[in-house]
Amino acid sequence: MVSFEFSQSNDIFKNRDVLREDYTPEELVGRDEELGEYHSALQPVINNELPSNIFLYGKSGVGKTAATRFLLGRLQDAARSITELDLHAVRVNCDGLNTSYQVAVAIINRLRDPENQIPVTGYPQSKIYQYLWEELDRFGTILIILDEVDHVNDDSLLYQIPRARDNGYVESAKIGLVGISNDLSYREGLSAKVQSSLCEKEVYFPPYDAGELREVLEQRTQVAFHEDALSDEVIPMCAAYGAKDSGDARQAINLLLEAGDIARNENAPQVAGEHVEQAKRKLESDQITTGVSKLTEHARITLYALTTFAADGETPVTSPVIRERYLALCSASGIEPLSHRQMQAHLSELKMMGVITGREKNLGRGGGKKVLYGLNYDLRLIVETLEQTIDDIGVHRSVQAFVENHSET
Numbered sequence: 001m002v003s004f005e006f007s008q009s010n011d012i013f014k015n016r017d018v019l020r021e022d023y024t025p026e027e028l029v030g031r032d033e034e035l036g037e038y039h040s041a042l043q044p045v046i047n048n049e050l051p052s053n054i055f056l057y058g059k060s061g062v063g064k065t066a067a068t069r070f071l072l073g074r075l076q077d078a079a080r081s082i083t084e085l086d087l088h089a090v091r092v093n094c095d096g097l098n099t100s101y102q103v104a105v106a107i108i109n110r111l112r113d114p115e116n117q118i119p120v121t122g123y124p125q126s127k128i129y130q131y132l133w134e135e136l137d138r139f140g141t142i143l144i145i146l147d148e149v150d151h152v153n154d155d156s157l158l159y160q161i162p163r164a165r166d167n168g169y170v171e172s173a174k175i176g177l178v179g180i181s182n183d184l185s186y187r188e189g190l191s192a193k194v195q196s197s198l199c200e201k202e203v204y205f206p207p208y209d210a211g212e213l214r215e216v217l218e219q220r221t222q223v224a225f226h227e228d229a230l231s232d233e234v235i236p237m238c239a240a241y242g243a244k245d246s247g248d249a250r251q252a253i254n255l256l257l258e259a260g261d262i263a264r265n266e267n268a269p270q271v272a273g274e275h276v277e278q279a280k281r282k283l284e285s286d287q288i289t290t291g292v293s294k295l296t297e298h299a300r301i302t303l304y305a306l307t308t309f310a311a312d313g314e315t316p317v318t319s320p321v322i323r324e325r326y327l328a329l330c331s332a333s334g335i336e337p338l339s340h341r342q343m344q345a346h347l348s349e350l351k352m353m354g355v356i357t358g359r360e361k362n363l364g365r366g367g368g369k370k371v372l373y374g375l376n377y378d379l380r381l382i383v384e385t386l387e388q389t390i391d392d393i394g395v396h397r398s399v400q401a402f403v404e405n406h407s408e409t
């Protein structure tokens with residue numbers, strides 16, 4: 001009988017919490033060049049000059065937020081010892097805030113006392129801006145950090161804030177805007193006037209390479225794990241996987257955390273390479289489950305159709321072949337099928353998500369091209385994530401046979 005008693009186990013982790021998202025390390029490693037540029041863009045603040053507007057961009061997990069927290073912390077420490085400098089920073093994550101109006105309300109509420117908050121609707125935009133200028137003008141220097149700035153659909157605020165002083169909306173406040181985005185094409189989509197003011201100084205954060213990820217992981221390991229808790233191959237493996245996937249430090253740290261958890265659950269004396277492999281499979285499985293759960297019904301049936309070929313060992317297959325199976329599945333379950341073009345769009349979506357592969361094949365001289373589709377993940381994993389769809393539509397004989405063959409393992 002399994003015992004579900006809890007007892008403290010800390011032989012692997014010294015401080016597991018530092019592997020979690022909300023932890024910011026004391027020092028950032030592997031980002032010297034970017035920190036140098038960012039630091040010099042912030043330098044006017046400490047000289048009590050007008051701050052530059054700064055635009056930080058780079059893919060997810062490359063240290064933009066960590067660098068901002070780190071440098072702002074230092075800047076605020078330095079500012080405290082300078083009497084004439086009244087520095088304040090306000091950070092707003094624009095995820096879920098789609099308009100300038102909503103972002104302006106969020107900034108105002110961040111700066112106001114809890115009992116003086118304003119509701120998210122009900123005022124004309126001009127009134128909201130008036131409140132905003134009043135709040136900002138209470139400070140000597142104020143930095144407004146807009147994380148995920150690309151989520152804001154209009155650029156009114158990005159246009160107005162840099163001009164607030166020139167236009168006389170604020171009298172004394174020196175305002176600096178820091179925009180952060182992981183959408184690499186966002187900058188190009190901005191109007192020329194907004195681009196030139198928001199992107200006065202730009203800092204690009206490239207993906208981490210394996211060497212840099214090793215530095216990040218080694219630094220974190222010293223605080224997170226007991227000495228000798230990791231076998232030698234663990235950090236290089238996590239770094240190599242991280243660099244190959246996307247150069248995302250968050251992913252690499254997550255992989256290390258998951259490997260540590262697996263080793264601890266097994267009561268293993270050390271985290272080993274095998275734990276990293278298992279952790280990778282587990283994270284992939286979580287990722288695909290989340291991805292598939294967000295798909296529409298037809299995208300799932302399209303994936304199910306392709307899965308039936310994979311179960312018969314017949315992949316890769318072309319879209320017309322998948323189409324026939326898709327139509328049969330729809331018809332068997334009384335669902336109105338989509339057009340071939342719409343089904344094709346779902347194949348492209350699945351490919352973009354990385355759930356399936358689509359390789360172009362040249363058909364020889366004058367023959368054009370065709371795309372051959374296959375699954376990008378373990379078949380068993382896909383069948384598991386499609387469980388609900390299979391229940392709803394009925395199991396196909398190929399999948400049935402596959403499940404029966406694998407039910408004991």
Ligand SMILES: Nc1ncnc2c1ncn2[C@@H]1O[C@H](COP(=O)(O)OP(=O)(O)OP(=O)(O)O)[C@@H](O)[C@H]1O
Binds near residue numbers: 025058066181219
């Ligand atoms: N150079 C580094 N040294 C130590 N830890 C780092 C470094 N870069 C990133 N990290 C860690 O990786 C995780 C992700 O970093 P961060 O949130 O800064 O990425 P980001 O570029 O802002 O990503 P996103 O655009 O998704 O918000 C955080 O836990 C952070 O502490």
